[in-house]
Amino acid sequence: MEFFTTIVQILDSTVRLSVPLLLACLAGLYSERSGIFDIGLEGKMLAGAFAAGAAAAVMGSAWAGLAMAVLISVGLALVHGFASITHRGNQIVSGVAINFVAAGSTIILGQAWFSQGGRTPSLAAEGRFGAVNLPFADAVADVPIVGQIYSELLSGHSLLVYFAFAMVPFTWWVLFRTRFGLRLRAVGENPAAVDTAGISVAWLRYRAVICTGILCGFAGAYLALAMNAGFVKDMTAGRGFIALAALIFAKWRPVPAMMACLLFGFLDAAAIRLGGSPLPIVGRVPVQFFQALPYVLTVVLLAGFIGKAIPPRAGGQPYVKER
Amino acid sequence: MAEAAIELVGINKSFGAVHANRDIDLKVHRGTIHGIIGENGAGKSTLMSILYGFYQADSGSISVNGKPTTIDTPNDAIAAGIGMVHQHFMLVENFTVLENVILGAEGEPLLNTSIAKARSELQRLERDYGLEVDPDAVIEQLPVGLQQRVEILKALYRGADILILDEPTGVLTPAEADHLFRILAQLKDEGKTVVLITHKLREIMAITDAVSVMRQGEMVATRKTSETTVEELAELMVGRRVLLRVEKGDANPGDVKLAVRNLTVRDSRGVTMVDNVSFDVRAGEIVGIAGVAGNGQSELIESISGIRRALSGEVTLDGSPIDVTGTADPGELRERGMAHVPEDRHHVGLVLQFEENENSILGYHDKPQYLSGPLLNRDAIVADAKDKIEKYDIRPGNPMLKTANFSGGNQQKIVLAREMDADPGVLIVGQPTRGVDVGAIEFIHKRLIDMRDQGKAVLLISVELDEIRSLSDRILVMFDGRIVGERGPDATEGELGLLMAGVESKEAAE
Numbered sequence: 094m095e096f097f098t099t100i101v102q103i104l105d106s107t108v109r110l111s112v113p114l115l116l117a118c119l120a121g122l123y124s125e126r127s128g129i130f131d132i133g134l135e136g137k138m139l140a141g142a143f144a145a146g147a148a149a150a151v152m153g154s155a156w157a158g159l160a161m162a163v164l165i166s167v168g169l170a171l172v173h174g175f176a177s178i179t180h181r182g183n184q185i186v187s188g189v190a191i192n193f194v195a196a197g198s199t200i201i202l203g204q205a206w207f208s209q210g211g212r213t214p215s216l217a218a219e220g221r222f223g224a225v226n227l228p229f230a231d232a233v234a235d236v237p238i239v240g241q242i243y244s245e246l247l248s249g250h251s252l253l254v255y256f257a258f259a260m261v262p263f264t265w266w267v268l269f270r271t272r273f274g275l276r277l278r279a280v281g282e283n284p285a286a287v288d289t290a291g292i293s294v295a296w297l298r299y300r301a302v303i304c305t306g307i308l309c310g311f312a313g314a315y316l317a318l319a320m321n322a323g324f325v326k327d328m329t330a331g332r333g334f335i336a337l338a339a340l341i342f343a344k345w346r347p348v349p350a351m352m353a354c355l356l357f358g359f360l361d362a363a364a365i366r367l368g369g370s371p372l373p374i375v376g377r378v379p380v381q382f383f384q385a386l387p388y389v390l391t392v393v394l395l396a397g398f399i400g401k402a403i404p405p406r407a408g409g410q411p412y413v414k415e416r
Numbered sequence: 417m418a419e420a421a422i423e424l425v426g427i428n429k430s431f432g433a434v435h436a437n438r439d440i441d442l443k444v445h446r447g448t449i450h451g452i453i454g455e456n457g458a459g460k461s462t463l464m465s466i467l468y469g470f471y472q473a474d475s476g477s478i479s480v481n482g483k484p485t486t487i488d489t490p491n492d493a494i495a496a497g498i499g500m501v502h503q504h505f506m507l508v509e510n511f512t513v514l515e516n517v518i519l520g521a522e523g524e525p526l527l528n529t530s531i532a533k534a535r536s537e538l539q540r541l542e543r544d545y546g547l548e549v550d551p552d553a554v555i556e557q558l559p560v561g562l563q564q565r566v567e568i569l570k571a572l573y574r575g576a577d578i579l580i581l582d583e584p585t586g587v588l589t590p591a592e593a594d595h596l597f598r599i600l601a602q603l604k605d606e607g608k609t610v611v612l613i614t615h616k617l618r619e620i621m622a623i624t625d626a627v628s629v630m631r632q633g634e635m636v637a638t639r640k641t642s643e644t645t646v647e648e649l650a651e652l653m654v655g656r657r658v659l660l661r662v663e664k665g666d667a668n669p670g671d672v673k674l675a676v677r678n679l680t681v682r683d684s685r686g687v688t689m690v691d692n693v694s695f696d697v698r699a700g701e702i703v704g705i706a707g708v709a710g711n712g713q714s715e716l717i718e719s720i721s722g723i724r725r726a727l728s729g730e731v732t733l734d735g736s737p738i739d740v741t742g743t744a745d746p747g748e749l750r751e752r753g754m755a756h757v758p759e760d761r762h763h764v765g766l767v768l769q770f771e772e773n774e775n776s777i778l779g780y781h782d783k784p785q786y787l788s789g790p791l792l793n794r795d796a797i798v799a800d801a802k803d804k805i806e807k808y809d810i811r812p813g814n815p816m817l818k819t820a821n822f823s824g825g826n827q828q829k830i831v832l833a834r835e836m837d838a839d840p841g842v843l844i845v846g847q848p849t850r851g852v853d854v855g856a857i858e859f860i861h862k863r864l865i866d867m868r869d870q871g872k873a874v875l876l877i878s879v880e881l882d883e884i885r886s887l888s889d890r891i892l893v894m895f896d897g898r899i900v901g902e903r904g905p906d907a908t909e910g911e912l913g914l915l916m917a918g919v920e921s922k923e924a925a926e
Contacts (some may be wrong), residue, residue: 271527275518275519279508279511279519282508282509285504286519287519288490289468289470290506
């Protein structure tokens with residue numbers, strides 16, 4: 094029974110840890126499906142986390158924090174869009190620039206405003222998204238297995254966790270069942286086909302990067318307002334890049350994207366749980382080994398374990414009308 | 417006579433210093449098939465792009481069905497009942513036929529209802545016009561002929577009354593082209609108006625009611641098709657008299673220069689593209705390989721010329737073997753007297769960003785006459801380029817000009833000049849006149865015949881059946897990687913067309 098409890102606890106933290114990855118991954122999905130590569134997920138998430146932490150600290154409201162995170166992240170997404178859609182710039186360069194700007198400016202502004210070494214002040218309960226208990230969670234907590242799964246694994250997460258997982262079927266529905274989704278997929282494959290069909294390529298792609306901005310803002314807000322109690326410098330810790338790897342791993346599809354993010358989340362959770370404790374047969378394994386696992390997995394998966402991942406065919410190329 | 421479906425008055429359009437359309441007037445009558453013919457760069461496509469709202473004219477006016485109409489975007493054109501089938505299909509390759517048809521014309525924000533509506537509408541169009549295609553097929557798995565049909569369906573689904581087709585037969589087999597023409601005739605019978613842009617005179621004569629000729633951005637003439645001739649149209653296009661038929665004497669075949677035995681080539685996906693092919697090319701003859709694009713011709717010449725490694729087989733040049741399955745490389749073959757004019761001059765034959773003189777020695781740049789010590793001798797190279805410009809009538813005659821600034825025909829002449837001037841014993845030529853205008857075609861054809869008459873062995877590959885028939889002394893037909901027949905130069909188009917479609921003999925077809 095104790096073993097089962099351990100499993101449930103690991104899965105529970107898997108869920109928590111995979112949420113920022115999942116939100117960032119779905120964010121990237123919108124942009125990349127429209128043909129705009131976005132390696133600036135990391136930067137938008139980081140800026141969003143800072144905006145969330147700062148606004149929640151000043152205004153004392155988690156919702157204000159979330160709103161500010163989305164606002165800032167969408168702003169950066171529009172900068173990326175302006176550079177790569179309107180001015181047909183190099184999308185990788187623009188994304189890298191956003192990452193640098195976010196990494197630098199969050200620390201400078203944090204120090205200037207709060208003088209806590211680049212952190213934002215610790216948030217009280219009303220500044221955070223607390224746990225939401227599902228009905229009867231406490232009542233069934235003692236029922237073996239089913240009750241435990243319900244109360245530990247499914248209940249007791251922040252609102253943003255439920256939002257992130259609800260976004261998976263929603264994104265699938267948008268992509269494959271709506272006019273917007275059809276056009277979004279088309280513009281990432283052959284923008285000329287969209288243009289000759291009388292649809293504006295630029296406006297369509299702008300809408301896609303705005304979707305990306307919104308979801309990155311949610312990812313940042315989750316980091317600062319739910320997983321932690323405030324912003325800490327560089328708190329995204331490469332999650333934006335792991336989300337990109339998950340996106341490629343999932344071949345730009347929403348449900349596999351969720352699976353990939355859960356897998357990365359699980360490795361993270363296992364590292365925290367197992368690090369330092371002796372394992373059967375191999376004995377004590379250094380904690381760094383587990384911490385490195387998600388990154389090792391990223392490299393191994395991208396190196397070809399996943400078969401050929403075919404990106405949207407017009408990805409990375411600015412659209413220029415041909416003569 | 418009914419009012420015009422389309423009337424253009426005084427259309428002007430410039431791109432920078434290039435005046436692509438100059439005071440164009442055009443009247444297309446309703447319910448007719450109207451051809452627009454002209455050389456590459458004559459401004460046909462620009463004019464049609466203006467009509468479809470892809471570009472805006474600098475000045476001039478457009479009337480559709482007698483009403484003055486402003487067309488600023490493709491949407492305006494669609495609303496005015498104009499549909500366009502582009503030369504390069506505007507299809508999303510991994511979408512289904514249905515998804516492509518509804519894209520941009522979905523109606524509601526949710527797809528369920530629009531897909532159901534499109535499905536029944538497609539059935540109606542299929543019934544009315546004989547445009548059969550599986551609505552759930554994925555585009556990239558359809559043959560080009562069917563992809564083109566999807567483009568036509570897209571236009572009709574949007575309620576087009578006027579259909580513009582830009583060079584529609586370039587990618588089709590003769591049989592597919594005939595089918596397309598039957599469809600166009602049927603559309604005409606249903607009262608639709610068709611505008612057909614082409615540079616193939618034969619198509620104009622076969623199907624159109626009227627024809628307008630463009631030359632250097634100007635509309636030079638409009639004729640009723642029944643009242644004109646191929647010769648007159650060719651002269652109007654080029655601005656001088658053109659010999660459409662290549663004049664040549666009988667071939668004088670000598671020794672075997674190039675022998676291919678049991679050659680098998682696979683592409684990068686592992687698909688067998690050339691399957692156990694054997695043939696000879698003798699000195700003093702042109703051997704033409706006919707076939708629809710994609711049946712292994714490209715892989716065949718790439719492998720013979722050392723660009724692509726073969727799986728098995730033997731090739732000999734002047735009696736000594738070429739290691740086609742191993743180390744053969746183009747440089748070595750060039751030294752042994754084999755020259756190669758590649759099919760794709762933009763990606764293989766030329767570096768477009770280089771100056772003309774640099775391209776004119778590319779691949780031969782380590783010959784002693786171009787060197788001074790370890791360095792290139794620029795004066796000698798430029799002098800040599802000037803000499804070739806003279807001999808091959810390359811225009812403009814400036815060896816310092818960037819190659820990208822030459823027209824398609826002149827770029828091709830640069831490649832031909834380089835390869836022919838090296839005086840090879842064997843010349844392999846792929847698509848010598850693709851994207852080349854009528855005047856230059858005449859010149860290139862004459863040069864190839866000259867090579868033959870000088871006792872060179874020429875292997876010619878072309879998807880233009882006319883070109884194969886008028887140049888070749890022997891014609892091999894390739895289908896699905898195999899050589900399915902050999903015919904003399906007097907073979908009829910129908911006979912070759914059947915072979916190209918994989919029908920082994922006439923009897924089998926009947």
